[in-house]
Amino acid sequence: MSFFDRHFAHWPPGVPKALTLPRTSLYYNLEVSARRYPDKAAIVYYGSALSYARLEREAAALAGFLQQCCGVKRGDRVILYAQNSPQFIIGYYAILRADAVVVPVNPMNKSEELAHYIEDSDARVAIAAQELFKEIEPHLGKGLDHCILASYGDFLVEETDLKVPDFVRAPRLDPGRAEVMLWKDAIAADCQPGRHQAGPEDLAVLPYTSGTTGLPKGCMLSHSNLMSTIVGGCAWSQTSSEAVGLGVLPMFHLTGMQANMNIPVHLGATSVLMTRWDRDTAAELIQRYRVTGVIGITTMIVDFLANPALEKYDLSSIVRIGGGGASMPEAVAEKIEKTLGMPFLEGYGLTETSAPSHSNPVHRPKRQCAGIPYFDTDSRILDPTSFKELGPNEVGEIITRGPQVFGGYWKQEKATAEAFIEHDGHRFFRTGDLGYYDEDGYFFITDRLKRMINCSGYKVWPAEVEAMLYAHPDIQEACVISAKDPHRGETVKAVVVLKPAARGNVEAEAIVAWAREKMAAFKAPRLVEFVEALPKTATGKIFWRKLQEEENRK
Secondary structure (H helix, E strand, C coil), rough: CCCEEEEEEEEHCCCCCCCHHHHHHHHHHHHHHHHHHCEEEEEEECCEEHHHHHHHHHHHHHHHHHHHCCCCCCCCCCEECCCCHHHHHHHHHHHHHCEEEEEECCCCCCCHHHHHHHHHHHCEEEEEHHHHHHHHHEEEECEEEEEEEHHHHHHHCCCCCCCCCCCHHHHCCHHHHHHHHEHHHHHHHHCCCCCCCCCCCCCCCCCCCCCEEEEEEECCEEEHHHHHHHHHHHHHCCCCCCCCEEEECCCHHHHHHHHHHHHHHHHHEEEEEEECHHHHHHHHHHHHHHHCCEEHHHHHHHHHHHHCHHHHHHCCCCCCECCCCCCCCHHHHHHHHHHHHCEEEEEEHHHHHHHEECCCCCCCCCCCCCEEEEEEEEEEEEEECCCCCCCCCCCEEEEEECCCCCCCCCCCCCHHHHHHEECCCCCEEEEEEEEEECCCCCCCEEEEECCECCCCCCCEEEHHHHHHHHHCCCEEEEEEEEEECCCCEEEEEEEEEEEECCCCCCCHHHHHHHHHHCCCCCCCCCEEEEECCCECCCCCCEEEHHHHHHHHHH
């Protein structure tokens, strides 16, 4: 077999099986849309619109500032630390216009976690939102030379009756530090950037992910990698510039980045942004702006459908709803079809695959299914021990190759080598996920080869959480596993051995509270169990799998 094609019989009608990708940078997509649709709303933010002409103008001005006042050069990494907002999109495209590399950081990360992203990426400059300043301040002058500080409220220019979070409306913060330049001043400087030089194979984004060991690793995604799933997303759903998307998924994450930002910019479509999820506001925005597409995670959709006031909203403009991150429960999928009259389209992808490597065909989706391999994508199932290729309905590790697959892990040659495998004359990425494909060529995810916890679509890597727990003065040993959670699907549980002097004197709630201060809320253990000793393997390593199996039996 030279290419997996079992699914071609169920390919969406009228959609090509292969795509010719533009040989341009992502920034060029914004430039084209700004020329085509200068006065059209690129972004609607709590009732205030930002045109494509202004979006491009401000991105170019900020790019010039990065180059001239912050010393950013081609290939430099720049931290982008903000929630969904006009500033995130402008900042993202400004970094690309400066020929630099976006390092998107989850705004839930705390200062201690942020340190790794700064140090590992060698970033000297950050664009940050002001509510996160307390987390970034310790790094000013100690890693970061410059920080451009943004106030979301700068873009709230129209009066609105929409529910706007207080921190979005908060007055502009000026810390009065030499390393900090306010966003409004950086834009007002109107610096002209140099000639745009980044090409398709240049590094565009360095999002961080992790495996079963060590700290998070940077995934090297080129302009071309991202372009493949941008152009692919448009062709797959046959979307036009008239699309209006609800931007609720976090854009630091690849699914939100592509679906809520890069695809709309490429099309010249409109993104209706929310900085913080609120089901009533989401429904009102759909009704008011005639939103046509919604991409969300399972917990978000469940909350949206549970709204007792949902019937009062006109949701008839929606023509497509989908998402990924966690399988959509059968009962919820049925409710979506009953409420909206359409199926929930599930997909599958990883940070390493620029979001989708598989997606359900619009005309023939299956439930609890990852979908079929995307454009120009070859996926197989291998026995994880023998590496023999398996057939239909045989469970093994999913391996993938295609134009969206990343170049490797930043400064991690060994991890990069381990992430790929030669098979059937080609280099495939090892996803670390276990699954199978059926007779029709649809893929299903059954388990994880890697040790990862999926909390409402957020990936939590136990080794990272354990490393931080060991900083607690009363913890002797810790093992992090997943526990069942009726709302989040899975939640983080820490099995802890306390130091002798602390035994009987420390409450589990105190450990939970400490962890929430030190790490992002989705990572922090919600459950803590104290034990006398942790099980060990023959080599003396903590036997996490035994603890996980015991938890699964509860």
